[in-house]
Amino acid sequence: MTAPTLAPATAPVKIPAARRPYGAVLAGAVLGLVVLAALLAPLLAPYAPDVIDLSASLAGTTGDHLLGTDSSGQDLLSRVLYGARTSLVAPALLLAIAAVLGIALGTLAAWRGGWADTVVSRLTDVMYAFPGLLFTVLIIAVFGAGTTTSVLALGLAYTPTVAKYTRSVAIGERRKPYIDAYRVQGMGGLRICAFHLVPNLGRSVIGYLVVLFGEALMSLATLSYLGFGAQPPSSDWGLMVQEGQAAVVQGALLPALVPGVAIALVVVSFNVVGVRAADRLANGR
Template sequence: MTTMVATLPPKAARPLGYWLASAFLLLVVAAAVLAPLVAPYEPDAVDFAATLAPMSPGHLLGADQSGRDLFSRALYGARTSLIGPLALLAIASVLGVALGTLAAWHRGWVDAVVSRLTDVMYAFPGLLFVVLIVAVFGNGMTTAVLALGLAYTPTIAKYTRSVALGECGKPYIDAYRVQGMGGFTICVRHLVPNMARSIVGYLVVLFGEGLMSLATLSFLGFGAQPPSSDWGLMVKEGQPAIVQGAFLPVLIPGAAIALVVVSFNVIGVRLADRMGVRGT
């Protein structure tokens, strides 16, 4: 007599790229937090004797045209380069999730108004919309973050609406309604929390895009202002050194931006796929 044993398929192994991206982002976050302890110099310490110095024990990643240590500036720049996208996505999430949930819950004319509002915002190129806001309220990282937060709101609102429409058709929504629970309470306590996993996965992907957008604004002079060590501003300030054959002032912050954006995209896509499979 033979006994058949059913075996469950093993969980899908996470690809190597996922682990590498996660490890790199943990390293970047740790560097940003520990910058005052790890950085050998102050980020704005000028030393004209070290102008455009190459990589050396004294300057691990070289120095810029003002003699400022690129390694120290990259470490401190990680702070603004990571906090900025986090802040703008927090603003966009609060507004976008509220609008998307409102449209999906009420539908009808409310859905039509919200949809037309987001369509109008989509009619303007995102960067142009941000530049218009910056032109009115002035340059600076705070203005750039607020402007990008508004620019990303319709994207998150549309995504939230699509997820909420599917969630609103599930039996538990009708069950809570039969119990006499109000719409606001259902949305806050049950609908939005059940959508959270899908929304978070989407936001992780948007984080890299937000970082790139903020770096672009800083490069154009609308975001971070000197003497900030923001990576986008570092790329702008390092451009004149290319004429002198020095590429490190541009290469170091540019590579940091590219690697962080790619890492967030790799992790975000992975999380979005897994959360989509496990969705309730």
């Protein structure tokens, strides 16, 4: 009798380790440093952002001016540090306005359906058909240029985007059993939406707003560059690029390059972190 053959032992399957999000970690570190620099600007900046020294006009990188100066002799490092405050706070306020209006409209359309959904959908479609930047410029033409007007105008321009996203998410959330359970208990629609439906949309909406932050920052910088946003003597990054543009002809690149690099770095970092945050929040992690 032949001995029974034993089946060969199978080698353990190696499960590849999850790739670490090094890009998101690096982008998060960059944003952390930018926020810290904005908060500590009075301590880190070697000069006040509005100090003019014509004798140091368009100076290159020196021991006194690590990033050079602009045509008025203002220290670029100091201006960039102080400008980070406006460049970070203004997009946050803009998105707060868009979130309040957009979430309200999107939730209303998803909850009520019917004519309410039709009206909100047509309204957002009309605003989508109208270029957001042109809409913002028209509002600024009526109420005047400035950071406050730009934030309010862009907040309205971003409202349809947030409303459409909220509506799409809220429609799926509205069909879940817990909504019917609250209705059976006699709870009103306004209370269900305010205390249960909207909070459960929080993860998805917040992740989406983080993704929009970089775009909002770029939109505000564009308005300042065109002369519709922040006004002199502000250290807004978009305005700094506009003011440094004339110096490029004279061979001085730093006045436009320094704030331009700062804008690009923060926008790219927010996009990377935003996509990562949106994925994690959507998956409930």
